[in-house]
Amino acid sequence: MSKSVGKSLKRVDAYDKATGRAKYTDDLCGREALIVKICHSTIAHGFVKRIDTAAAERIPGVVRVLTCFDVPEFPFPTAGHPWSTDPAHQDVADRLLLNRHVRYYGDEVAVVIAEDEVAAAQGVRALEVEYEELPFVLDPQKAMEGEAPQIHEEFPGNILKHTDIRRGDYQTAIQEPDLVKVEGWYDTPTVQHCHIENHGCFAYEEAGRVVVVTSTQIPHIVRRVVGQALGIPWGRVRVIKPYIGGGFGNKQDALYEPLCAWCCTQVGGRLVKLECSREETFISNRVRHAIRTHIISWVRPDGTLAARKFEAFSNQGAYASHGHGVVAKGMGAFPQLYPCDNLECDCWSVFTNLPAAGAMRGYGIPQAMFAGECHIDDICAAIGMTPLEFRRKNLMPVGYQDGFSKNENYFDTFNQCMDRGMAAIDYQRKYQLYQNQTGPVRRGVGMAVFWYNTAVWPISLESSSCRMVLNQDGSLQFQTGETEIGQGCDTAYTQMVAEAVGVPVESVHVVSTQDTDVTPFGTGAYASRQTYIGGFSIMQTAQALRERILQVAHEQTRMPVSNLDLVDGRIVRKSDGRELKSLGDLATESLYSLERSQHITAETTAQIKSNAYSFGCTFAEVEVDIPMCKVKLVQMVNVHDCGRLINPALAEAQVHGGMSMAIGYGLSEELKFDEKTGRPLNGNLLDYKLSTCMDHPTLQAAFVENPEPTSPFGTKALGEPPACSGAPAIRNAIFNATGVAFDRCPITPHVLYQKFKESGLLKEESHV
Amino acid sequence: MSKSVGKSLKRVDAYDKATGRAKYTDDLCGREALIVKICHSTIAHGFVKRIDTAAAERIPGVVRVLTCFDVPEFPFPTAGHPWSTDPAHQDVADRLLLNRHVRYYGDEVAVVIAEDEVAAAQGVRALEVEYEELPFVLDPQKAMEGEAPQIHEEFPGNILKHTDIRRGDYQTAIQEPDLVKVEGWYDTPTVQHCHIENHGCFAYEEAGRVVVVTSTQIPHIVRRVVGQALGIPWGRVRVIKPYIGGGFGNKQDALYEPLCAWCCTQVGGRLVKLECSREETFISNRVRHAIRTHIISWVRPDGTLAARKFEAFSNQGAYASHGHGVVAKGMGAFPQLYPCDNLECDCWSVFTNLPAAGAMRGYGIPQAMFAGECHIDDICAAIGMTPLEFRRKNLMPVGYQDGFSKNENYFDTFNQCMDRGMAAIDYQRKYQLYQNQTGPVRRGVGMAVFWYNTAVWPISLESSSCRMVLNQDGSLQFQTGETEIGQGCDTAYTQMVAEAVGVPVESVHVVSTQDTDVTPFGTGAYASRQTYIGGFSIMQTAQALRERILQVAHEQTRMPVSNLDLVDGRIVRKSDGRELKSLGDLATESLYSLERSQHITAETTAQIKSNAYSFGCTFAEVEVDIPMCKVKLVQMVNVHDCGRLINPALAEAQVHGGMSMAIGYGLSEELKFDEKTGRPLNGNLLDYKLSTCMDHPTLQAAFVENPEPTSPFGTKALGEPPACSGAPAIRNAIFNATGVAFDRCPITPHVLYQKFKESGLLKEESHV
The missing domain is CATH 3.30.365.10 (Aldehyde oxidase/xanthine dehydrogenase, molybdopterin binding domain)
Known part of the structure; x- marks a missing residue:
């Protein structure tokens, strides 16, 4: 059982990535896309009183200007966490698509949608935003003080949450004689992920639904968040994740997908693209x-x-x-x-x-x-x-x-x-x-x-589904919601699937692109969960697939399932080790059987605790x-x-x-x-x-x-x-x-x- | 049971097709594609003796010239039939990618691959093809005569096949007195399908496999044929079928997909496109x-x-x-x-x-x-x-x-x-x-x-798989290998799935694009089989999905499955008709259950006889x-x-x-x-x-x-x-x-x- 796992197999995407052939989000966007540019606030805290869009709207190529006064009133959360049906465990929904109450220097107040980058950028520069400024605070301990400005009404003292752990009796314990007291304050900085590929996405309408192609770690979660932000049924959103150039957690949030999707709906469903500059990635992502x-x-x-x-x-x-x-x-x-x-x-x-x-x-x-x-x-x-x-x-x-x-x-x-x-x-x-x-x-x-x-x-829910589809040549496709984001999980999956099913690694084709319409549900790439949690799902689904394969092998060979094994892509009779047929022959005969035609696939959800x-x-x-x-x-x-x-x-x-x-x-x-x-x-x-x-x-x-x-x-x-x-x-x-x-x-x-x-x-x- | 079926629902693709938003094969091809143009024979029968490619290769923009002397020796069949594991029932493999033995005026003898259409066309014109001409025959009865030219060595007398039906005793029966003998000869013409969208396809390599996007009725079959023609494992081929503008049977053959895929492999896996002109569609398709x-x-x-x-x-x-x-x-x-x-x-x-x-x-x-x-x-x-x-x-x-x-x-x-x-x-x-x-x-x-x-x-094998994926809002995606080719089956499927599962038609999202990597196996659109044979598969899979849903409903509501029903997207208690919860709530709770997280999907293969x-x-x-x-x-x-x-x-x-x-x-x-x-x-x-x-x-x-x-x-x-x-x-x-x-x-x-x-x-x- 270790022909595949434990080996330094070359990355399955190595050739495509090294040659530049691998497609990332921007590579896939049509050239006819309208360009969305964001107008970011130039104050750290306050309210937008008025935005004069007239000058921007006069710029040739500007198609639409949308401001914080236009957005729907659906507060939404952005964290890449499993959703909880218990409201007490749901992430905090404290955002709108654009904000009248701006809370940091760089907050989103308006967008310009234009035929090209230049017109969009000119449009953003031409916007006249009038603010009512408020005091601001940058230090968390100062923000907890009574007189500090209030950033979210729902959170007095600016405390999002406080939790504690208590064990034993600290006050009594420190009375013990001869103890040395060591005390320190330690500060860590604000840093950014600096993945090579900035976040970007594009959106278009198709069959009455909005499709978002995005550089994300969490396509299934983004689907839900876009639905929440736009106030539409989640099934009316489709999210596609191509290859992505790093995320490191920044793309474990819904970033600009909701805004991009909404912009699309405001221009009649036309293709719109929203790409972050590096400067926006630093300040207005996470x-x-x-x-x-x-x-x-x-x-x-x-x-x-x-x-x-x-x-x-x-x-x-x-x-x-x-x-x-x-x-x-x-x-x-x-x-x-x-x-x-x-x-x-x-x-x-x-x-x-x-x-x-x-x-x-x-x-x-x-x-x-x-x-x-x-x-x-x-x-x-x-x-x-x-x-x-x-x-x-x-x-x-x-x-x-x-x-x-x-x-x-x-x-x-x-x-x-x-x-x-x-x-x-x-x-x-x-x-x-x-x-x-x-x-x-x-x-x-x-x-x-x-x-x-x-x-x-907040609930430690670890759920992951995957699907395996057997081909007529005995190879198989593997689909999972747990995403390749540059870390190499597609290669690891290839090895794990090969080992778990009993086929050579060359026979495993990982479907790298997640598409929420067809990809089994998984929450995505985060928490270092890919091989550990994905592994449960792979092993469980592989066993289901093996069961189906060996059942068909029994029907085709008359040998009992208990005397059959699948080893390295071949059906083997255990009692004498004889190879009875290749998995390819089995799959083809199964598919074209006149008695019982079967397309052999397996799909399961695994949950670990x-x-x-x-x-x-x-x-x-x-x-x-x-x-x-x-x-x-x-x-x-x-x-x-x-x-x-x-x-x-x-x-x-x-x-x-x-x-x-x-x-x-x-x-x-x-x-x-x-x-x-x-x-x-x-x-x-x-x-x-x-x-x-x-x-x-x-x-x-x-x-x-x-x-x-x-x-x-x-x-x-x-x-x-x-x-x-x-x-x-x-x-x-x-x-x-x-x-x-x-x-x-x-x-x-x-x-x-x-x-x-x-x-x-x-x-x-x-x-x- | 007839809220959805039997109604003149507007086509699900009506808006996208009427507005030009729907994407067909050519819409999806990158502009960087190399263009493949075919050199067709200018004689009806004979052998290519020599092709001088020098002039063509000197044309700026010409990347590669490939001739009938370069192709691999893998004869392949093209018919869109289920494959049979019995060689006697397999379609006749009588083609190579390009032909030295040309058999009709228009046969393929060479291709030019170039940076653009103009260079490719110039390249084709610059090819000098030298033929050894043979007598030819256009009439089938003349072709059966002894002295007729032999078109395929393996078929003496040019007879591909003869079959008969005998019943009773014809010779005795016609002796009956007073019979009137009525005799006639009737001729029907050679006609062409004349679908609006000519056949075209493009191919590129990805992760060591060749991907073909094509205007076809039969993506899963094309996958097999491309594998056969190129002599590679079928699983190393991926075929994608977008919207297509009519087929009427012409696209129930593998047409130029094998040639296009092979051309791709001959230029290092670069994107290549092969589009038929109307003239080629008339003569060199079917x-x-x-x-x-x-x-x-x-x-x-x-x-x-x-x-x-x-x-x-x-x-x-x-x-x-x-x-x-x-x-x-x-x-x-x-x-x-x-x-x-x-x-x-x-x-x-x-x-x-x-x-x-x-x-x-x-x-x-x-x-x-x-x-x-x-x-x-x-x-x-x-x-x-x-x-x-x-x-x-x-x-x-x-x-x-x-x-x-x-x-x-x-x-x-x-x-x-x-x-x-x-x-x-x-x-x-x-x-x-x-x-x-x-x-x-x-x-x-x-x-x-x-x-x-x-x-x-030849074997009347009718096998069709489909998959249904339940979303968190109670809507579902439906995938099948039986293709929308303009005839409206996606709309019919929407109605059938809605009725069979028990949800409103708005809740059914048909995945129109077939992708052999993820689409359940089905042989495609032909033989008027979509609603009849697809219907078996839909009903069977819907029942499997309903079983899973009602089992989860039982777990969530404590009601026995026998007292539960799914009606119009709601879980209903049969005994008093009370709605217990929406299917969306059921799906969401199931997915995020801390006890047993389940992504609810179903997939089955139906075979009809x-x-x-x-x-x-x-x-x-x-x-x-x-x-x-x-x-x-x-x-x-x-x-x-x-x-x-x-x-x-x-x-x-x-x-x-x-x-x-x-x-x-x-x-x-x-x-x-x-x-x-x-x-x-x-x-x-x-x-x-x-x-x-x-x-x-x-x-x-x-x-x-x-x-x-x-x-x-x-x-x-x-x-x-x-x-x-x-x-x-x-x-x-x-x-x-x-x-x-x-x-x-x-x-x-x-x-x-x-x-x-x-x-x-x-x-x-x-x-x-």
Whole structure:
């Protein structure tokens, strides 16, 4: 049973993507499309009083101008979550297609639909928008204060949601004598996903329905959201997802699909296209939540934890989007990663007048790991224990079971991963070597671990359908709602389907394009769920298909089903191993049987209720040039236990990509806003310092393959984990090199300068 | 159970087609496509000795020239029949992609692939083809003679196939005293389908497979044929069928899809397009078989039939295509329509050096009805009985059962149809009135009946799958392999699905585009099988879907399945008729159930083994201007029993279209060829006299709705029948008006002149 899985098969889309033949959304849009351009607000908070469209309407080529005074009054949610039939569990519907109450600098107030890009852009420039300005707030803790401007009427104090975790008795526990109190505040920045392909979509009417072709991770969910936003039955919407050039969670929201679809309906169903510029992608799509975390740990002299306090303030920005799920997931990691009997944990998602924060690779865990793993090294410094020793002593033990999720830690994964990582980076020797450096250029090694599981806010519903269609040559098509977004899942599916059905990988044709009219329901690509949750669905459907095949084989060969098997595309008699016929012959005879013609297909929905843990760690070595305020990343290695590897080469590529994101998160990336106006300052790829290969050492990925027992293929999450522990490992390496404990990321030259000056490492004159 | 079926619902594609929004094959092809143009042979028979491509290759924009010396040696069949796993029942594989042995004037010898149309056309003109010419033959009876040129080595005497029917003892029966012998030879012409949209297709490679988008009636069959022609596994071919602008059987062959797909593979998988001009459509697609029929009837003085002889010589043209199925079906009608105890029937399909004949609306029945129904009026004239009286006495009686097909005539359909038709045209009064006319302009009334059943050569395998996908709003998508080709089946399906599932018609979304990757297997649109055979599949799958829905309803409501029903999109408790919930709520709750998430779909294959009779008749009135040799069609009415009407307005439109074709067949349409060269003479819409609305009286359609018991919806064939009895009715009306018994169609002014002169109606001087 392992002819297909576990091999580094070449990506099934490699040739088409490398040659430019693969079609992305914009490649598929007809040239006759009308162009939609958005007029974004130029204030951070206020009301649109009036929009004068006359000048825009006079521009040749402008077909239609639509404003926030024209949109239907159907508030809709945008998060890529399963819908809940329980209203209490539904995502917050706080948007209209265009907004009279503008809540951030960049909010949508109007659109111009024109025959071409130029006319549309001219039209947008010609709009005269009159605002009533209101005070705004950018900081979540300030937004919680009484006098702060109110951003959404329904959420007093701007608090979207607050949740907590309580365990034991924190107040009593901290009375224990001899405890060392370690306290820290940690800040993570607003960053953007920066997928290569910006979000774009186009829409047209067909047979009385609106069709939206879009660069999304979640076509079936977008179908529902478009229906909600336009106030039409969801079945009157069809969503098609071609190849897409990355999403990383940004496209796990309905972005401009509802607006594009509505524009289409306002011009008689003509084809309209709405493409985001990079600047719009930065500001008016989604960003990763900036979270400020406050941790207090009460530590015994032996390095065990007596009590801990955790507070997180998550900057939600202007709209709810994925909302509280992100910071809540981060908080959920806290008590599990380093179990402690006495805990007080609280987290708040707070509206501010910034771009809406949504899902981004890691979904709260990169923020939580930055705070939590920096804090661990702060504890180690405080009590004089090595980071390795502390972690070996305190990390989640084998056999740990979470009371709420029922997840279980089946293996000694953490120690295995750390051992692999240490060996790869020669950690122990270097950790000793780098003690007591005094020169201007110093080296350091650091580590950080991460905790991850798949589980989707708010109801952890994991449902996935797939369909397999047997062809006359014994090959088959495989359809699923779980989308290829560049991560390689079509290739992994090919291997999994081949193994589960019992055919060669060449016989599996994955239908890459999702089309909500014909694609079995699946919620899409997110939460690192593809191979784990998709795997349940694949295995279950493959078994249904095998049953049908073996039943037909029985009818054709007279052998009992119990003496038949399907191996490598051939019907085999078990008793003597003889090949009775090819699957192609079986399928063809079945289809053209005069007795009982059958087209052999199978389709099932699988639902899972477990959310396997996925663990790992990062080790990093840095060289810090103190006078130059410069950090050079010398070496970095990620070690992952994502269970059994479906495709080692693809897994390695996933890890490399995540490490690159973590490097940017740790050292350079941050979206900045003008405190005086709320205006974005660097929402473009020139000023936003995206991590590129110029900033990377050779990226090293290693794996510990503990087969996950809850998974039919023994696999579990790998999509997001690589982005989770890199930034704190770099911070801890800088700490190790310099003795300076940074409390935020990214650790840019500006941050280094400030802290080195405070710590006395930089003399006043050194920066003149 | 009849909220949806039986209503004249507006076509579901009406708006898109009327506004030009509906996408046909060429609308979908990217502008970057390379253009393929074909070099057709300029001799009727011979061998290509050499093709000099140098000049063509020098033309700027020419990318590749491929000739008959480059093609792979995989002979392939083209007929749109179910494949048979029994080689004896497989269609004849007598083609290569391009031919060294050219068999008709217009055969394919080379292609030029170029950046644009102009370069491709220039390239074709620049090719120098050197032939070794051979004698050729255009007439099937001459082709059967010993000295005739041999067209296919494998078929001595050029006979593709001969079959016969024997009943009783013909030789003894004709010895009966007092029999009147009536003998006739009847010729029908070569005609072409003349659908509005010429055949065209484009191909590109994707994920290591070749994708063909094509104007075809039979996407799943084309997939198989492309695989056979290219010698690749069939699963490596994907065929997509968008809206198509008519087919009438021409597109029930694989036409240029194999050649286009192969061209694509020869230019590195780039997008290539091959579009037929109208001239190519006439000559190098398919035509209707010209059939010469010889009938001898031995009739008793009381008008009963003692013995009959039938011989048909079918002009197959150069390639086998649908081959013998066509004339064999026509011969099959002969003993059933007017049962007779003593029969000798023979038919031959004979290769000639003419364009290949394939399927065309009626599939042998228009030819057989022309011969047979003309002959009936010839009998009537010989024995002095009225055409009506003879038919009432001899037509297939109620309760008749065919020994081979087991088809049964359940109703007194023929008399009911004739009564309706006579009333509509005031037949009896006019028949009397038009006796003994003597003037130069005379009127006449004529009638003809037809016999039709669905049954596909060679194995009558009728298999059809469909899939239904329930949406969260209670609407559903319906997918089937049985294609919309302009005839309106998507609308009929909408009504049938709505009725069978129990939802409003607005809730049914038919997926009109067939895509062999995801569309359930069905053989396509032909043999008037859509509503009859598709209906089995729809009913069966709807029942499977209803079962799943009611099971979920039971889980959600606690009511037993036996007390639940789905009516008009609502779950109803039978015991008190109370509506418990909408289907949308049921679907949504099912999908997002935390206990058992289910995406509700159903897919089944239905196979039917009956082929219901579909009967009817045409009544025509003509005014014949003898000196002018002109026939004016004054009135025409078709009456059909196609069982229960799914959509009366669409049914009427089907009949109108078929009547138009029958009028052209009877009066004007014929493809002509130069006897000296085999060159086509009128293969264009200027010189080929296609019947248009200028030639029509107001077309009248009437229906007798005898519900077919073998059909779940009580319906049966209507697509082809309207084309079957019109031409002989017109001929019989002319006979009635003038006393001249024409023995061929079309009855053009040339034919009228010739016969009127022979009969003395036209004096020698009258045409000077």
